[in-house]
Amino acid sequence: MPMVSATPKMINSSLDDAILLLNKWKDESALIQVVFTKGDPFAPSFQFSLRGSVVAADTRGLRLSGGEGSLFINLDDGTEFRYLESPDVRPSLREMVKEAMTGCLSFSLHTGETCLLCALRTDPDAEDQ
Secondary structure, rough: OOOOOOOOEEEEOOHHHHHHHHHHHHHHHOOOEEEEOOOOOOOOEEEEEEEEEEEEEEEEEEEEEOOEEEEOOOHHHHEEEEEEOOOOOOOOOOOOHHHHEEEEEEEEEOOOOEEEEEEOOOOOOOOOO
């Protein structure tokens, strides 16, 4: 994965690339922050968030589990998959976000929601491998 720069970089990805990234996060037992929004991401009409780990990611969908809940997302419903080095935030917050996350995957659903999945660093001092 590319290193995070001062300006967030967005890379268009295919469904297959998204599945590869999600399985990498599964293999790493990465903690994933999931955020669903509808409408403008900076002023959403709906927002839902949870944390968990990838249980499975394939052409049938993405399954995450965390705490006492689980989540299934049909990835075939996804459009415009994008890998982000970090989410688009105000410049004053970028360094903090860079230290907290290793990367994010964003995609839209046909129903109008946007899903953002970010792999969280468990050790902020750890180097990328």
